[in-house]
Amino acid sequence: MKKLLTIHLMFFFFSSFLYSQDLQLVDGNFIKMDKCGFLPESESQVNPTENWGYSYDSLLTDLEIWRQNSYVKVDSIGLSVQGRPLWQLTITSDPNNIAGKRTVYIHARTHPQETEGFWVTKEIIKILLTENSFAQTVRENCVFYIVPMYNPDGVELGYPRRNANNVDLESNWFTFPNEPEVAGLKARFTELMASPNPIEVELNMHSSSLCKRYFVYHDSAGTSPQFAVMQQQFIERVRSYYPTGIEPWNYYVSWTGGNPMKYPESWFWYYHGESVMALTYEDMYQCAGTGNFDLTANAILRGVMDYLNIPTEVELSDNLIPSEFTLEQNYPNPFNPTTKIRYSIPNVGTGLALSTLKVYDILGNEVVTLVNEEKPAGYYEVEFNATELSSGVYFYRLQSDNFTQTKKMILMR
Ligand SMILES: [Zn+2]
Incomplete structure (x- = not known):
């Protein structure tokens, strides 16, 4: 009976995955290519010396530097076809004691030519090893x-x-399970998922010829309605830290047909549902706009922390002075009992701007003043604790200089 149910489930998955075939919606057009934006003929190019x-x-040179750091442990998850170790860094406050830690997994350079996804990963490593309060948290x-x-x-x-056996390790996760790279990573995923610290975020780092920075968003036909919403929130959260650089969640909607376990992330969806935010991130492959890997890495890390609900200090960054007033949608929303509200104040030339952020109930009665002070230009975040309030719709209003904006939020207890 259990077997039959499994087969039925498999059927459901196969049929829903076949729904959107190998077509991808890019800027309103369906184009047949892989998720990194490459057509099949690009396989024939080689770059053996560079x-x-x-x-x-x-x-190997970088590993020698990284392994000097007390926050880093280096080991391998297996050997490649030609016997090279598949190096893995473990980064945390004490790599020999991971009790109670939340687990994030990142792998890069499945597609060797897509170095940009790696450069972002390298910046993530750099931030993680920095001595500041964010990295420490x-x-x-x-x-x-x-x-x-x-x-x-x-x-x-x-x-x-x-790889050396001429297999695309990205899209043959299921078809070639015995490729040593696939087997090594899958074994590590399986081991961690069964551990007391299961993976909660898994990012698969690539770069795309579409010259956009985006997460490969998969709609509910390939995952679940809940996961679709979670992806939207995750992507928008990362994007909020680099709004001019990263595309919105609905830029790249796809599911490539075929086997449900074709890609590493779909392996997570299939076996672990919504419990793992497994996504491919695509940076810009050899484009005019390629760069800003540090900004992207910062946005990803801060987005991951928000997704995991780990409070971090928001710092004013020199290269991130806002160009306009913004009041963002609170997160999470609906919420119970706390939520975060973020806003930005640009440099208006008059120095400090008196800013107020107030919460009102549905009748327009002021409930609480969250902010009332003169602030310099910057990005800000404030937490709203509604423990004392009852369920319902509330409004929050930012007033600063000549700017006023109001948004709605929902408290659900
Ligand atoms: Zn790729």
């Missing part, structure tokens, strides 16, 4: 496992997308 600017030896609350080069043979052979 290794796209970061070789396996480059990684992250290290104290989380353990990050990072595989910076998942396909070292492909990198050394100059293959754009495949």
Whole structure:
């Protein structure tokens, strides 16, 4: 009986996955190509000498530097086809004691040519090893496992997308389970998911010829309605830290047909449902706008912390002075009993701007004043605790300089 149910479920998954075929909706048009925006003929290019600017030896050099750091432990999740270790960094406040830590997994360079996804990953490592309050909070609350080069043979052979056995490890996660790279990563995922610290976020780092920075958003036909909403919130949260750089969640809606376990992230969806935010991130592949890896890394890390509900200090960053007033939708929403409200104040030339942020009930009665002070230009975040209030609709209004904006939020107890 149990077997039959499994088969039925498989059928449901297969049929719903086949629904959108191999077509992807890009800027309103369906185009047949892979999720990194490459057409099949791009497989034939090789770059055997340059290794796209970061070789396996480059990684070994960086590993020597990283492993000096007391927050880092280096080990391998297995060997590649040609016997190269698949290096994994463990980064947390004490890598020998991960009790109670929230687990985030990141792997990069499945497709050797897509170095930009790796450069973002390298910036993430850099931020995680920085001595400041944000990084300290992250290290104290989380353990990050990072595989910076998942396909070292492909990198050394100059293959754009495949491993030494000529297999695209990205889209053949299920078809070629015995490729040593696939087997190694899958074994590590399986082990962690059965541990007291299961993976909660898994990011698969690539770069795309579409010259946009985006997360590959999958609609509910391929996952679930709940997961679709969670993805939207996650992507919008990351994006809120780099709004001019990262595309909104609905930019790239796709599900490529075929087997449900075709990709690493769909393996998570299939076996663990909504419990893991498993997504591919695509940076810009060799585009005019390529760069700002530090801003992207910062946005991803801060978005992940928000997703995990780990409070972090919001700091004014020199290269992130807002150009306009904004009042963002509170997060989470609906909420119970706390939620965060973020806003930004631009440099209006008059120095400090008197800012007030107040909450009103549905009848317009002021409930609480959250902010009432002169503030310099910057991005701000305030937590609203509604423990004393009853369920219902509330409004929050930001007034600063000549700017006023009001948004609605819902308290659900
Ligand atoms: Zn890719």
